[in-house]
Amino acid sequence: MKLLIHLFKKQYKILIALFTLSFGLLLISCINKAQNSDNPPEFEVKTVVSGLNMPWAMAFLPDGNILVTERGGKLRLVKNGILDPQEITGIPKVYYRGQGGLLDIVLHPHYKENGWIYMSFASPKKDGETGDDNGANTELIRAKLNGHTLTNIEHLYKAQPNVRANIHFGGRILFDGKGYVYLSLGERGQKEEAQNLAKAQGKIVRLHEDGKIPADNPFVNQKNARPEIWTYGHRNPQGLVIHPATRVIWEHEHGPQGGDELNIIEKGKNYGWPLITYGIDYDNSIISDKTAAPGMEQPVIHWTPSIAPCGMTFITSDRFKGWKGDLIVGSLKFMYLEHLSIKDNKVVKKEVILDKIGRVRDVKQGPDGYLYVVLENTGSIVRVKPKA
Secondary structure: OHHHHHHHHHHHHHHHHHHHHHHHHHHHHHHHHHHHHOOOOOEEEEEEEOOOOOEEEEEEOOOOOEEEEEOOOEEEEEEOOEEOOOOEEOOOOOOOOOOOOEEEEEEOOOHHHHOOEEEEEEEEOOOOOOEOOOOEEEEEEEEEEEOOEEEEEEEEEEOOOEEOOOOOOOOOEEEOOOOEEEEEEOOOOOHHHHHOOOOOOOEEEEEEOOOOOOOOOOOOOOOOOOOOEEEEOOOOEEEEEEOOOOOOEEEEEOOOEOOEEEEEEOOOOEOOOOOOOOOEOOOOOOOOOOOOOOOOOOOOEEEOOOOOEEEEEEOOOOOOOOOOOOEEEEEOOOOOEEEEEEEOOEEEEEEEEOOOOOOEEEEEEOOOOOEEEEEOOOOEEEEEEEOO
16 A cells, blocks of 8 residues: 555656646747747847857957867867868867767956967866766866967866766856856766765866865865865756856756756855756656755746756847846757846846747857857857847
């Protein structure tokens, strides 16, 4: 009898979760239609460059050219809207499997003075590192560009341990303007390790710009905790940006089925994965029956069903009327951009724009104030501007 009751409870939880997921999909569809039906904004979308292979991220150089990472391990240069056929050499060995590969690229805030380019990538295990011999984890480097060659390469940080799984590398890089750089780390498919402070999985780490660990990080003096950790309890963070006025750090991450999250990142906080979640597993089983718990942060919003958010940027220009200070989030799964109106660190409205634009890997505001979007499936970068 006890076994029957247990099985009934388990099946009941699954049915409830599936109902919630289906209802959420219907509700979001209705909301999107309603939001997009009232004076929908019109945009002009122009292809800036094509011919890329699995592009992941971009960075704008001071001369207007663009550096683009290809997940297969290549760094490319776009000059005057043309993809330079000559690849940039000097990239360290990249673990290109599953979701792993060459990931983010960000210029140092004072790039004009120091020439530093920061990149993240899935790095195979090296001698002396911990973990699986056939595994890998996310690494952060910086280098300088001399013609078509990376020089002065410095290996700043490598997440430990190395894990054989080919998923959830995170990899987003962020500068806070105060001399610190942040790197997002996925939990590599080992969800329980997101709560383990002894492992750099499911974390956001904070470093000095030269890779040293700041003395005021929250877990520096805690036994069995990695001192580089800034926050924990993350699944696979794919967006990391800082508000240009408030300097608040925003992050988004992939949930399983449902439960993608948009979070405000604060020192030492626990964001709950997998102990609390709004999603269910891919086999429809329950990961946790809790969506909240003491000592764990709630997301600003969550997306259920999952949109697979990837890339994110704040609007700071006047090109998009009334949007200054708002967030633009890309969707891998549904292939659109989402506009989130922000007020007092809350999302007060959201709307889908540019539906079916493509699988969005990165989105940034360009030097000209318009939006630039990296599309994985078409191997292109497009520019988005309001129609006159």
